Amino acid sequence: MAEGTGRGEMLSIWFFVGALTLTYGLVLLPYGAWEWFGHHEPPTVLNNLHPTFWWGLLLTLFGATYSTRYRPRREDIDKV
Amino acid sequence: MSALLTAQLTHLAPIDILILVLYYVLVIFVGFYVKRATNTSEQFFLAGREMTAWIAGLSFVSANLGSLELMGWAGSAYQYGILAAHWYWIGAIPAMLFLGIVMMPFYYISKTHSVPGYLQLRFGEEARALSAVSFGLMTILMSGVNMYAMALVMKVILGWNINFSIWIGAVTVTVYVMLGGLRSAIINEVVQFVLIWAGAALVPILGLIEAGGWNNLKAQIAHNVGNPSYTHMWSTLGHFHSNPMGVNWTGIIFGLGFVVSFGYWTTDFLVVQRVLSAHNLRAAKMAPVIGAAFKMAVPFIVILPGLICLGLTSHGHPVYHLVGQNAVDAAHPYSYNEVLPLMLIRYCGPGLLGLGITALVAGFMSGMDGNISAFSTVWTYDIYKAFINKRATDRHYVLMGRISTLAGMVISVATAYLVADAASIMDYVQALFSFFIAPLFGSVVLGMLWKRATSAGGFWGLLAGTVSSISMFTYTRLGGERALAHIAFSSDAQPMAETLYRALWSWLICVTVTIVVSLMTTPKPEAELVGLVYGATEIPDDGATDLWHKPIFWAVIVIVVFFILNLIFF
Numbered sequence: 001m002a003e004g005t006g007r008g009e010m011l012s013i014w015f016f017v018g019a020l021t022l023t024y025g026l027v028l029l030p031y032g033a034w035e036w037f038g039h040h041e042p043p044t045v046l047n048n049l050h051p052t053f054w055w056g057l058l059l060t061l062f063g064a065t066y067s068t069r070y071r072p073r074r075e076d077i078d079k080v
Numbered sequence: 081m082s083a084l085l086t087a088q089l090t091h092l093a094p095i096d097i098l099i100l101v102l103y104y105v106l107v108i109f110v111g112f113y114v115k116r117a118t119n120t121s122e123q124f125f126l127a128g129r130e131m132t133a134w135i136a137g138l139s140f141v142s143a144n145l146g147s148l149e150l151m152g153w154a155g156s157a158y159q160y161g162i163l164a165a166h167w168y169w170i171g172a173i174p175a176m177l178f179l180g181i182v183m184m185p186f187y188y189i190s191k192t193h194s195v196p197g198y199l200q201l202r203f204g205e206e207a208r209a210l211s212a213v214s215f216g217l218m219t220i221l222m223s224g225v226n227m228y229a230m231a232l233v234m235k236v237i238l239g240w241n242i243n244f245s246i247w248i249g250a251v252t253v254t255v256y257v258m259l260g261g262l263r264s265a266i267i268n269e270v271v272q273f274v275l276i277w278a279g280a281a282l283v284p285i286l287g288l289i290e291a292g293g294w295n296n297l298k299a300q301i302a303h304n305v306g307n308p309s310y311t312h313m314w315s316t317l318g319h320f321h322s323n324p325m326g327v328n329w330t331g332i333i334f335g336l337g338f339v340v341s342f343g344y345w346t347t348d349f350l351v352v353q354r355v356l357s358a359h360n361l362r363a364a365k366m367a368p369v370i371g372a373a374f375k376m377a378v379p380f381i382v383i384l385p386g387l388i389c390l391g392l393t394s395h396g397h398p399v400y401h402l403v404g405q406n407a408v409d410a411a412h413p414y415s416y417n418e419v420l421p422l423m424l425i426r427y428c429g430p431g432l433l434g435l436g437i438t439a440l441v442a443g444f445m446s447g448m449d450g451n452i453s454a455f456s457t458v459w460t461y462d463i464y465k466a467f468i469n470k471r472a473t474d475r476h477y478v479l480m481g482r483i484s485t486l487a488g489m490v491i492s493v494a495t496a497y498l499v500a501d502a503a504s505i506m507d508y509v510q511a512l513f514s515f516f517i518a519p520l521f522g523s524v525v526l527g528m529l530w531k532r533a534t535s536a537g538g539f540w541g542l543l544a545g546t547v548s549s550i551s552m553f554t555y556t557r558l559g560g561e562r563a564l565a566h567i568a569f570s571s572d573a574q575p576m577a578e579t580l581y582r583a584l585w586s587w588l589i590c591v592t593v594t595i596v597v598s599l600m601t602t603p604k605p606e607a608e609l610v611g612l613v614y615g616a617t618e619i620p621d622d623g624a625t626d627l628w629h630k631p632i633f634w635a636v637i638v639i640v641v642f643f644i645l646n647l648i649f650f
Contacts, residue, residue: 003132011113013135013267017274020106024099024278028431031095035429042429046286052431055282 003070014070022063028056088239089418090425096434103275103438104252107268107445111256114263121477124261125193125457126357131266133363137370139266140354141378142273146447147440148229150276150382154423155416157386158402160325160576161301161310162649163317164386165379170337173372173642175345177635179355180368183346185619186528187356188364190611195349195524196462202527202612203538205466210542212462214516215349216455220488222513223451224495230444231496237421237437246496249441253448254489258482262357262457265449269354272442273374279439280381280420286427287388300391304398310390313649319572326574335580339587340514343521350454362622365631372638376645385423448492456484511553518583519545522590529614530598531606537598545590552582 003012032053034040041047092100118124131139156164192198196215200208231245256264291297302308309316309323316323317332345351345368358364392399400422403412414422424436460480465472472480523542526533556563556578561571567585568577609616624630 003135013270016106016110016267016271020102020271021274021278023102024435027095027099027102028435031431044429045426046290047429049286049289051282051286051427052429055432055435059278 010072012070014066015072018063018066018068018070020063021059022067025056025058025060025063028052029060030056032056088235089237089421090433092238092434092437093430095431096437099431099434100438100441103442106271107252107256110267110271111259111264114260114267118259118261118263119478121460121474121481123263124478124481125460126353127261127263127266129357130359131357131363131367133358133366133370135266135270136355136358136363136367138273138374139269139357140351140367141371141374142269142276142446143351143354143450145273145276145378145443146226146450147233147443148226148447150280150440150443151233151417151420153382154386154389154419155402157383158390158419159386159404159416160323161305161390162313162383162387163323163325163327165313165383165649166332166336168375168379168383169642169646170332171341172345172375173638174337175341176368176372176375177639178342179346179352180365180372180631181635183524183528184355184364184368185361185622186612186614186617187352188358188361189617189620193356193461194458195347195352195520196458198612199523199527199538200462200466202609203523203533204535206539207523207535207542208462208466210539210546211516211520212458212466214546216458216463218513218516219350219451219455219458220491221495223448223455223488223492225499226444226447226451227492228496228499230441231500233421233440233444236418242500246493249445249448250489250493250496253445253452254486257449257452257456258485261481262353262453265453266354266357268442268449269446272439272446275435275442276439277381279435279437280385280424282432283420283423283427283436284380284384284388287385287392287423291388291391297388297391300393301387304391304393311387311649313646315650320568320570320574320577321572325576326572327577327580328570331568331577331580331584335577335584339518339521339583340580342525343517343583343587347520347524348517349458350450353454353457360623361620362624362629362631365622366634369631369634369638373634373641376638376642382420386419389419389423452485452488452492455488456481459484459488514579514583515546515549515553515586518549518587519590522587523594526591526594527613531609531613531615532598532603533594534598534601534603536601537594537596540597541590541592541594544593545586548589549582549586552585556582 003014032050032055035042036050036053041050117128122128153164153167187198190198190201192201196208196212199211227246227249230249231242234240234245235242256268260267288294288297291300298308298311301310314329317327317329320326320328355364355367358367389400389402400414401412402414402416402419405415405417408415420440424433428436460477464480464484465477519542522545523538526541527538552567556567564573564575564578565571568581606616611617622631627633
């Protein structure tokens with residue numbers, strides 16, 4: 001059973017967590033790369049550490065892990 | 081509000097708006113997605129009682145993690161130093177563990193739908209009516225305060241129109257709570273918890289790097305404020321005048337650590353409702369333990385940014401000079417409450433800024449949905465079903481839950497506009513909550529642990545505690561510092577001490593009146609107390625088969641970490 005969203009539903013609550021963080025990671029990662037490698041860093045403190053790129057990468061990895069681990073499975077779909 | 085006088089702090093880039101819009105899309109999608117699994121009253125009001133310990137635990141801690149609280153306590157950390165962390169540690173952890181290990185079995189096995197519902201089972205209809213009406217009123221007003229606070233923050237940070245912010249927040253929350261009830265609220269709260277960390281954790285990390293580590297930050301704070309007391313949690317609590325908050329250790333331990341904390345975390349239905357959604361007794365006991373473990377980490381994203389803001393220096397001078405709301409002027413344009421937005425803007429460029437703002441929006445919406453879903457449950461079960469329409473169908477009560485969600489939100493919007501017209505109302509609404517929580521804890525804990533407590537004792541104790549709390553509040557508002565000195569037993573006490581001691585006295589009055597009246601009246605037969613009171617109830621086995629599955633084992637781990645943290649920052 002998918003956790004948290006009701007009996008027989010396909011998508012687990014953890015899938016929502018993974019999907020949102022993965023989406024944000026996929027938005028931030030290329031943007032951070034464009035800032036870093038295109039020399040478009042914003043005028044923030046410690047911008048030399050390229051936080052948008054690294055944070056985007058972290059969210060992508062976290063989101064991908066959760067989205068994969070809790071992805072809708074065949075047996076869950078069959079139950080609906 | 082003086083904050084309105086300042087120009088907006090920043091603006092959003094297209095990527096920030098994209099991140100914000102994605103969040104709104106997910107929230108609304110969740111509401112529609114879970115609607116099909118939300119047909120019965122058990123599903124609408126208690127999420128079908130099928131949540132795991134992790135989901136119930138994260139939702140339990142997240143329901144309390146509204147942005148009003150995040151921004152307020154970050155500001156308090158700037159104003160009072162690390163003492164603000166007491167509200168996250170001694171002011172939460174012991175109470176959360178007590179709820180999980182001692183009180184949850186009674187809430188859970190009594191199969192009550194709400195805290196007023198437990199009072200009805202234990203003390204009768206009068207106690208339930210008093211508790212339900214006061215709780216319903218408070219939640220609806222608090223939801224309005226949250227709504228206005230969100231609108232104000234969006235205006236200050238981004239220059240958004242107040243009406244736009246109020247209505248977009250209200251419509252979004254109404255849609256997903258009406259559709260999916262508590263289940264929808266819980267899912268969004270878990271997502272919001274992750275989002276808050278994703279949006280806010282970068283600030284303390286980069287702040288510590290800029291400050292040169294924790295030891296350097298401590299030295300810089302001592303240099304900026306002129307003494308080292310801002311980074312010690314206990315060593316400065318010997319007397320009211322030796323710490324920036326103007327409290328002493330008795331107020332922190334007994335007022336905050338016992339009464340305020342236990343009152344909030346064990347009897348405020350807004351948070352207890354999340355745990356009641358657990359799918360079995362072990363999950364119900366584990367959920368507060370898991371919540372406590374995460375609660376201990378929250379000062380990292382709330383208190384630390386305030387301390388970093390306080391300690392940052394440039395050429396030997398503080399970078400920021402924040403003041404109270406009433407002291408904002410052209411020379412000091414920012415108030416304490418703007419610590420978190422200022423730190424976000426300092427370290428986060430486009431994209432990350434959008435993530436941080438989305439985390440704040442999510443926090444505000446969580447504050448609203450928590451209040452609205454709790455209101456709808458208490459209205460439907462403890463007022464409508466108990467006193468207005470006792471024999472309707474289950475389907476009718478679900479419909480009433482949806483209607484009361486909508487009605488509650490309309491009243492909240494009206495409250496938000498009322499607060500916008502007279503800002504001082506906001507302080508009174510927040511104070512109102514404190515009137516009921518401490519006495520309610522007295523009634524519930526005596527009801528659970530003392531078989532001799534009677535219905536009359538429970539009702540009169542609750543009433544006496546509440547009236548005494550309101551009286552002390554009025555006395556200190558009219559009597560000023562002299563009155564405060566009487567309540568806190570010290571002329572050095574500051575306003576923060578008033579809340580702690582008022583809670584302590586009102587709890588003691590509630591307990592005393594309950595005991596005296598109970599001893600003068602006839603108790604219920606023991607057979608009627610089964611499942612409700614310690615000593616009359618055989619606690620069922622929670623199904624834990626080995627040490628790793630036992631809630632008490634994890635509670636011990638959490639409490640040990642709690643002591644270690646307090647020693648490190650002593």
